[in-house]
Structure formats: structure tokens, C-alpha cells
Amino acid sequence: MKKIMIIPGLLLLSFLLFSENLSLSGVDASSLLRRQRVDLYLTLTDDYGAALPQTERSDISIYESPDGENYREILDKTVVGDANLKDGIQFFMLMDNSGSMYYDMQGRATENEQATRMTQAGIAMQSFLDSIGDSRDQIALASFNTGFQLLAESSSNRGQIQQALGQIQRPQEDQAYTELYAALNRAAPLMESQRGGRKVMVVLSDGENYPFFQQKGEAHPEYGEKIFTVDEAIESLQLRGITLFAINYGTGGDPQLSRIARETGGSTFDARSSSELANVYDSIRQALLQELKISYVAGVYQSDRVWVKVVVPGDESLVRFYFNSGLFGSGEHLPLLIVLLIFLLALICWILLILIPLERHRKLPNLEMVGVGLHQRVLDLTKDRTVIGGSSDHDVTIVGGQVKDDQQAATIIYDEKTKNYTLIAQETTMVNNQEVTRKELKTGDVIKVGDSLIIFDDEATQLK
Numbered sequence: 001m002k003k004i005m006i007i008p009g010l011l012l013l014s015f016l017l018f019s020e021n022l023s024l025s026g027v028d029a030s031s032l033l034r035r036q037r038v039d040l041y042l043t044l045t046d047d048y049g050a051a052l053p054q055t056e057r058s059d060i061s062i063y064e065s066p067d068g069e070n071y072r073e074i075l076d077k078t079v080v081g082d083a084n085l086k087d088g089i090q091f092f093m094l095m096d097n098s099g100s101m102y103y104d105m106q107g108r109a110t111e112n113e114q115a116t117r118m119t120q121a122g123i124a125m126q127s128f129l130d131s132i133g134d135s136r137d138q139i140a141l142a143s144f145n146t147g148f149q150l151l152a153e154s155s156s157n158r159g160q161i162q163q164a165l166g167q168i169q170r171p172q173e174d175q176a177y178t179e180l181y182a183a184l185n186r187a188a189p190l191m192e193s194q195r196g197g198r199k200v201m202v203v204l205s206d207g208e209n210y211p212f213f214q215q216k217g218e219a220h221p222e223y224g225e226k227i228f229t230v231d232e233a234i235e236s237l238q239l240r241g242i243t244l245f246a247i248n249y250g251t252g253g254d255p256q257l258s259r260i261a262r263e264t265g266g267s268t269f270d271a272r273s274s275s276e277l278a279n280v281y282d283s284i285r286q287a288l289l290q291e292l293k294i295s296y297v298a299g300v301y302q303s304d305r306v307w308v309k310v311v312v313p314g315d316e317s318l319v320r321f322y323f324n325s326g327l328f329g330s331g332e333h334l335p336l337l338i339v340l341l342i343f344l345l346a347l348i349c350w351i352l353l354i355l356i357p358l359e360r361h362r363k364l365p366n367l368e369m370v371g372v373g374l375h376q377r378v379l380d381l382t383k384d385r386t387v388i389g390g391s392s393d394h395d396v397t398i399v400g401g402q403v404k405d406d407q408q409a410a411t412i413i414y415d416e417k418t419k420n421y422t423l424i425a426q427e428t429t430m431v432n433n434q435e436v437t438r439k440e441l442k443t444g445d446v447i448k449v450g451d452s453l454i455i456f457d458d459e460a461t462q463l464k
Contacts, residue, residue: 021045022315025265025291027308028199028241029322030192032298038322039241040308041084041198041265042292062294063309066301068321071309074296083198083293088136089285090154090197092242093161094187095121096205096249097143097168099176105273107251117206117250122165124277129158131282138197140190143168144183146175146212147222154194178210179220180254181228184244188236198288199242200266202281205257206250230256237264239323245284247271265320365421365458367396367412367447381421381458386412388449402450409449412441412456421458423447 026041040062060079063071080086101118104110113119129139140154141164152164184203191199211227212220219225237244237260245266246257258268269284271277298306301324310318364380379386379396388396388410390403403409410425421441423431430448431439439445447454 022310022312022318023265024308024310024318024320026198026241026243027238027265027320027322029298029306029324030199030241032324036297036300037295038298038308040294040296040310041243042294042310042318043287043290044292045287059313060292060294061311062296063311064299065307065309066299066303066305066324068307068319071307072299077294077296080293080295082289084288084291086136087197088138088156089288090191090194090199091137091139092154092187092191092199092201093125093139093141094183094201094203095125095141095143095168096145096178096180096203096207097149097171098145098178098207098210099171099173100178100207100250100252102170103250105250118168118170120274121204121249121277122168123274124271124281125165126162127274127278128281128285129161131278132158132285136197137285138194141165142183142187142190144179144186145171146177146179146220148179148183148186150190154191174212177212177215178205178207179212179223179228180205180209180257181230181233182211182223184233184260185228185236188233188240188242191242192240198291198293199240200245200284200288201237201242202245202247202284203257204247204249204271204277205254206248207252208254209256230260234260234263235323241322245269247277247280249277365456368455368457369396370453370455381412381414384414384416388412388447388454396454398449398452402452410447421456 021044023043023045024040025043026039028039028041031037031039042060058079062074062077064074065071097118100107101121102110102116104112104115105117105120110116136156138154138156139152139158139161140150141152141161142148142150151167152161155161180203184201187201191201212218213223213225214227243265244261246253246261246268248254248257248268248270250272253270261268267284269280271280294310304324305321306324307319307321364382366381367379367386369377369379383395386396387394387408388398389408390398391406394408398409408426410423410429413422413424414420415422423429423436423439423441425437425439429436431441431445433446433448441456441458443456443458445456447456
């Protein structure tokens with residue numbers, strides 16, 4: 001009898017010692033304008049803060065509220081356990097290049113360049129670049145002091161980032177201040193153009209926010225007398241669905257960085273050497289790779305903010321908010337009359353787009369391109385297969401980088417027996433504002449690839 005009782009006792013003890021902790025580490029509503037979609041990122045950790053592998057779970061419930069009180073459940077959602085590995089992580093690495101970064105790790109002046117914090121930080125960054133290899137991750141790099149300098153735009157080219165690291169130079173006296181909050185505000189909008197993938201900013205700093213105007217008493221060369229605040233930095237990151245991870249480097253750090261990181265879903269770390277810093281970079285990435293991604297179609301509200309509640313049986317409810325920027329791309333609230341007028345105008349334009357091809361009587365089935373190139377053009381469908389993609393070799397070329405040069409976005413196939421045309425999508429393609437992978441086309445159907453519209457016209461399908 002005693003042996004039988006020991007087993008459940010050990011299981012209970014194991015559960016208590018190694019319980020799971022769930023946190024809502026990211027809310028990305030940057031796709032509201034294009035797709036009315038919100039992406040949530042959840043992190044599962046043990047009691048020691050180590051990330052645990054995520055699996056696709058069906059026990060998670062999502063609720064939304066325009067006021068933080070009256071919630072409605074989101075029933076249509078997608079849960080993915082390895083999305084960050086498949087989609088890649090969009091890293092924005094923000095490095096302090098103030099005067100104190102040229103002290104040694106103990107905060108002492110040194111003539112030995114290899115002993116400076118900046119050199120050691122570069123070594124850690126190179127180690128991080130080597131560790132992520134040929135993954136789908138994209139990296140952008142910027143530095144800040146009195147000013148802000150974008151050193152490398154988002155890229156998967158690790159050599160480009162390594163070369164950009166070599167461009168960082170020791171600042172002159174007037175450039176050696178630490179405009180930390182200003183840098184966060186400058187960096188966040190640069191991630192707006194990055195579509196897809198988890199958006200993460202990692203800031204490394206060895207000191208507190210030390211504004212030029214406040215400390216020197218002279219107008220800043222760019223910002224004048226403006227002093228950037230912590231709240232501005234938080235809002236700028238939240239508005240764009242960016243999670244901040246902060247690293248206090250060397251012997252110092254800004255006491256508000258932990259608040260900025262926490263309110264954007266991130267964490268704060270300390271590093272006292274290049275090896276510790278390399279481990280921090282790797283830990284951040286490994287935790288991100290273990291995140292659970294939940295995507296859903298958001299509701300339409302008049303409020304500036306929308307609250308999201310995540311409920312897991314046996315755990316506390318997790319609540320965060322996102323800025324309701326689905327229509328205007330900002331968190332500003334406009335009068336209801338203006339909102340209704342804009343919707344009415346959009347509806348009229350949509351109806352006209354559908355009706356235009358019906359008024360043009362062409363003998364052959366055709367595609368009319370709107371927004372492809374510099375002018376509208378019509379392509380008669382005379383082949384069994386018509387390829388839409390980013391290459392000039394394709395039948396329909398989507399320009400402007402909306403589709404990669406060698407990628408096919410969709411193929412339209414003609415069936416001789418049924419006399420029908422069917423669209424097969426290789427990339428995310430929408431027909432009549434609905435995502436599809438396969439769709440039998442009818443006259444007037446509007447195909448959207450990137451920001452370009454393609455209207456299908458076939459009088460024969462109109463009669464069916």
C-alpha cells in the first residue's frame with residue numbers, strides 16, 4: 001500500500017516544482033489595414049524562466065473587447081507551434097554607441113581597443129550571426145548616441161551585417177550623449193515595411209537615457225528642445241507590434257528599460273562580458289523559436305484600443321491591448337461621420353472596379369491589371385496556363401517587389417472539357433477579398449496579389 005501511495009505523491013511534487021508559466025509575449029496588429037488580422041505570440045516557460053517547446057493547442061480561448069470590460073469570443077483562429085521557425089524572425093538590433101561604450105567592461109577608461117565594451121559587443125554580435133546560420137531570420141542594425149544611424153536595412157545577408165558593424169566609429173564629444181528613448185522612437189517606424197515574421201527589437205545600452213538638450217542646455221541638432229519620454233517609446237513599439245528585449249551592458253543600464261520591455265511583451269537581461277552577451281542573444285532567439293502563434297480576424301470597433309484576453313484552463317487570464325489602426329494606420333480616433341464617408345467611398349470604388357470589366361465586351365477571356373506597372377493593360381487568355389509572378393518571364397509580372405523575382409504567386413489553368421478557368425495560388429492570394437488556394441473563376445472576380453488588382457473577365461462564365 002505504501003508503494004502505491006508514493007507514486008502520485010511524486011507526481012504531485014514534480015508538478016509543483018516544474019509548473020508551466022504562460023505569458024503573452026507579443027501582440028502584432030500591423031496587418032489590420034491589409035487583412036484585418038491580429039497575431040498573438042505566447043511563451044511557455046518553467047519556474048526558472050526557461051522556454052518550453054510549444055505544441056498546437058486547442059484549449060486556448062481568445063476574447064476581444066473595445067473597452068476592456070465587454071468581451072466577445074473569437075471562434076475562428078489558427079494556432080501554430082513553430083511559426084517563427086517557418087516565417088523567420090525580424091530582428092532590429094539597436095546598439096549604444098555613446099562615449100561610455102569605449103570604456104572597459106568595469107567602466108574604466110582604456111587605451112586598449114580590444115578591451116572596450118564596443119569591441120566586445122561586436123564580437124558577441126558576430127557570434128550571434130554565426131549561430132543563426134541560413135535561417136529565415138532577417139536582421140537590421142542601427143546605432144545611437146546623440147544621433148541615430150541606420151547601418152544596415154533588414155536583410156538575411158549575414159556578411160552585410162558584419163560589414164555594417166565595422167562602420168561604427170567612436171563619437172566626438174558632442175555626439176557622445178545617450179538619446180536612448182529617441183533611438184527607440186526612431187527605430188520603431190523602420191520596421192513598419194517588414195511584412196511577415198515576428199517583429200523583435202533588441203537594444204543594448206550601458207547607461208541611462210542622457211538627452212543632449214537636457215544635459216548640455218543647447219538645442220539638439222535634430223530634435224531641438226524636445227525630450228523623448230518612456231511612454232512615447234512604449235507607444236511607438238506597441239503601435240507596430242514590436243516586442244522589445246533590453247540588455248543592460250557592462251556596469252550600467254537605464255532603469256526604465258525593463259518597463260519598456262515588459263509593456264511590449266519582452267524581457268530585460270544583464271551582460272558583463274562578450275560571452276554573456278552572446279548567450280543573451282542566443283537565449284532571446286531560442287525563446288522566440290518556442291513561441292506559440294495564434295492568428296485571427298479581428299473585429300471592427302470605434303475605440304482607439306482593443307483589449308485581447310487569452311484564457312487557458314488552469315492558468316490566469318492574460319490581457320494585453322493593441323492600437324485599433326486597421327483603417328487609418330494610426331491610433332487616432334476620427335468622428336463617426338468621417339468613418340462612414342470613407343467606407344462609402346471605398347464601397348463605391350469597389351463596385352466600379354467590378355463593373356468596369358463587364359462594360360468592355362472582348363471576344364476572348366482576359367485579365368485586366370490595375371496597379372501593375374504604370375498603366376492599366378489587358379491580357380487575353382489564349383494559353384492553357386497563365387502564370388502570375390514576379391519575373392519578366394511570367395505572363396503577368398507583379399512589379400515593385402511585391403512578389404520575389406523567381407516566385408509564382410498564382411497560376412490560372414484552363415480546362416478544355418468544362419471550358420472553365422481555375423486559379424491555383426502558390427502565394428497568399430485573395431479573390432474577392434477572400435484568401436484562396438484554389439478557386440474556379442467567374443467573370444468579374446477580383447484577384448489581389450500584393451497591392452495589385454487583376455480582374456477576370458469571361459462572358460461565358462457569366463451565363464452559368
